[in-house]
Amino acid sequence: MASKKMADGGLPVIARFEVRHRNYLAPDGSISRPLPAFASDATLLVALYRAMVLMRIFDRKAVALQRTGRLGTYAVSLGQEAVSVGTASAMRAEDVLLPSYRDNGALIWRGVGLEEILLFWGGDERGNHFSGPLQDFPFCVPVGSQAPHAAGAAYAFKLRRKPRVAVCMFGDGATSKGDVYEAMNFAGVHKLPVVFVATNNQWAISVPLRLQTAAETLAQKAIAAGFIGEQVDGNDVVAMRAAAEEAIAAARDGQGPRFIEAVTYRLGDHTTADDAARYRPAEDVQAHWKEEPIARLRTFLVGQKMWSKAEEEQLATECHERIEAAVERYLTTEPRRPETMFDHLYGKLPKAYVAQRRELAGEDDV
Ligand SMILES: Cc1ncc(C[n+]2csc(CCOP(=O)(O)OP(=O)(O)O)c2C)c(N)n1
């Protein structure tokens, strides 16, 4: 994309900014530049691969449950698996994740149970009470509202001198929200240990990126807030892991926030309540399938003799078994009583709700 130019009138340049792009694995699985050190760890690369495959199979099952009336609206991350898995894999257990509704791959990597994810999308708030990372934030359905929370958590870490980092994930659409700008600005001013990861999947429901922003990159939005923004190939899990690792280490080291724009593509519908065929041509989606992250890593791993067909088959079986067991636990979870919807809203329930709660609980004798 060409830079926008204005007549310089002989005026001196007082500042110049750069945005870098990071990629190691090309779409065909070949190497585009020397790999980071961790990429020689076959166990790690295979773990990243396994996590992405699990995510994809889990998504398929969740959609099937929704279609058969056993789950509420669900947001798949088809095509974006490398963003959430790569990012989460660079975090320490004591760091804090502030996910959007499409970051299940990160939640699973951090230890959230598959049945908890199903519970949440089945409309049961207990799904948000993760048995895994207890201080991670819940699914954030309001677009961008997790960003000020991330700045707040990072501010607390700084005040308490804790070497912890808040990792905040949101979409390209969220980058147009005031919440996100305000959080980034505050984080920049106070040099907070927070990493913002914007998953640029090209769409905010039916709004394409070109109607979202006139900026050449989303990464450059960090520059206005006074910190580094980097653009990363979000379909390359090695690049995602490397970028997140570097950004998280810098934040932990007191160097302040970082911003990662993960460029990927939403291959699925926005949610199960959407039909993307109504606003984007099938050929575009088809073209992006050539860049998706799982086949890319598989080709690389097979080429390096780190992965085989037999292991692939074994993995599929393991994923199905693990998912079926979680679905079973989800479907056999005793539903909460309806009046419990009031239980965590207020410290002291307002009068109007006391009556409603009683009525739902069947305690109303009127
Ligand atoms: C504050 C707010 N406004 C509007 C919505 C409705 N909404 C849900 S998802 C979405 C698009 C978000 O797009 P993006 O940030 O790119 O994330 P993606 O869904 O692509 O992962 C909108 C407008 C919402 N959930 N919250």
Ligand SMILES: [Mg+2]
């Ligand atoms: Mg988007």
